Amino acid sequence: MVKAGQVIAVLEDADYRAQVAQARADLKAAQARETRAQVDLQDAQRQYNREQILQANGVSTPAALDTASARLGTAKATLAAAEADVAAGRARVEVARVNLDNCYVRAPFSGRITQKLTDIGEIVFGFTSAGNAGNGGIASLADFDSLRVEADVSESQVAKLAIGTPAEIVLDAFPDRRYRGKVAEVRPRVDRAKATVTVKVAFVDEPKDVLPDMGSKVTFLTRQLDEAAQKSPPTPAVAPDAVVDRGETKAVFVVQQNETVKSVPVITGPALGNLVTLREGPPPGTRVVRSPPPQLKDGMRIKEKQ
Template sequence: MSSAKPSLDALRIDRSAPPQRRRSPWTLPLTLVILLVIAGGAWMLFGPKPPEVQTTIALEQTTTGPNASPTQTTLLNASGYITARRASTVSSKVTGKVTEVLIEEGMKVEKDQILAHIDATNVTASLRLAEAQLYSAQQAIEEIKPNLTFAEKELTRFTELVATKAASTSDLNRAEAETSSLRARLNKLNADIAVAEREVDSWKQQVEDTIIRAPFTGIVTVKNAQPGEMISPMSSGGFTRTGICTIVDMDSLEIDVDVNESYINRVRANQPVEAILDSYADWKIPSKVIAIIPTADRQKATVKVRVAIEVRDPRILPDMGVKVAFKSAPQKQDETATKPSGPRLTLIPQAALRSIDNLDIVWIIDNDRAQKREVTVAQTNGDQTLLSSGIAPGETIIIDAPSDLKEGTKVTEKKS
């Protein structure tokens, strides 16, 4: 009996010990999947991003065919500014205080139209004095004329009396002297009148100089002075103005372009030019070369070219930025009539062309990945290049591709 009791106690369950849980066989694989998802999300958020590249679309350009109209090709692209060949800051000929300004910015003025008045009080008073002196000289002549007439008659009478021995020679000499004196005095008074007239004309001109007029027909672009300000033809410091306003002749607008001296051989006089204002990118303005200034700027290595604008439009304003394309002369119809249709060419920017191992290549984007294409260059005009093979029109090409770009790299297009 004593040996059976321990064996029954061993079979009794101990309720005080913690229960043991059974581990599921899917716990470890599920944990690994969760960790992989977290790692992938972290890589997408914080991992390296595809490089951004600037892109453009390859364009098509074909040569002329049997029934093609005359065409022009771009020989050179440049940029410049609209300038006025005829512009003037209008000032006065004398120093004075502005009493009235009759113009505003944007107003059209005609030649000799009055723009402003300067205080003319002093010069007007001097004019009145000169006119009075002229009148005084004229009245002095009226006084001397009767005396001269009487002296001439006396001289005639004494001459007859001396001939008949009725008067002495001394009386005749006295009459001659009196007549000569009065004639000399009359001549002096006539000279004084001429001087007085010139004096009056001088003061009239000075009064006219206080009236500022437009030198030519144009548009007022700047108003420089207001009533009460001092104005002078020369800068004297302080608050003295040197001009009333600035007038621009809108019919004299042209384009000034600085052309790199390396490409100046592509420009000639009367060459057709296509101009596009930065403000109106869709408006092509027909123009032509006026002249090539025969000197170069050694600091910038450029030559200035003047380009005439062949249309007049109020949208064209001085100092506007403009891009110009110097064109080739259009081919005549009879020159192209016997020529077959040319090959299909693709136009791309020069910046998209690269040279690797003496081969011309262009990077394109296909399915968001960079691909390298070997191309054949047909012609280069300024910053544009024509390709005869390798790239089809409409393909997306990369401009200024990074030097470390590799085949198949995923890239994103830079937002403009």
């Protein structure tokens, strides 16, 4: 875990450290000139005041007073220039300090580093470019408190959902676990190719062991899961058109890892919304074929419809 603002990487900073040192040295020199200009101004002011007194007493000449006045004006201008140099020096120090600070890559928010994208000594760019011999990033950071599950919902069913609608989340990696969720966002756009709307579902409880990009299935509920229901294993359920009759038995075609199908006997239970529950059959998270054609046989390879 890293906290917001924590340093997670340091870029090569030798040049920027040198720039900071140079800017600070230049500032000190400017401040020394400012101090000298202040002393010169004080001396010129005293000399001018003295000449005024002498002039008033008739001891000094007008030329001497003019010379003291000119010297005083020059001293004031020199001090103003020195003060401007000091201000510019401070600005250069700040610019150099900011450039050096930019070498320290900090976490923009609290979360976990899920992937290291570069190693020590490699060149890093702000974006990925095919023509650059380097990486487009340093690390991937995920805010696990804001993880969302994206579900494609039929446009004919999306009207039944609202922000806060309870849901059950089952991850492909943990098919025996049930996570409580709720609708966090309904995208105001329809995918015409699939006739679906993307809905984002937030985890109600801390999503333990959940990682970004995990596969999942979402079931929208009429009420939130209670503690007992959450701890109980998920109830397997399939679309009614996935169940086929095999004489006195029923079965579903399960999609295996090599994209071939296998017939698995099932015993159906009561309806669960638009689904039918399975008392016996494949475990939750298993892919099945909907509306299988009569000629579909075990071992046949299929292609998932997009």
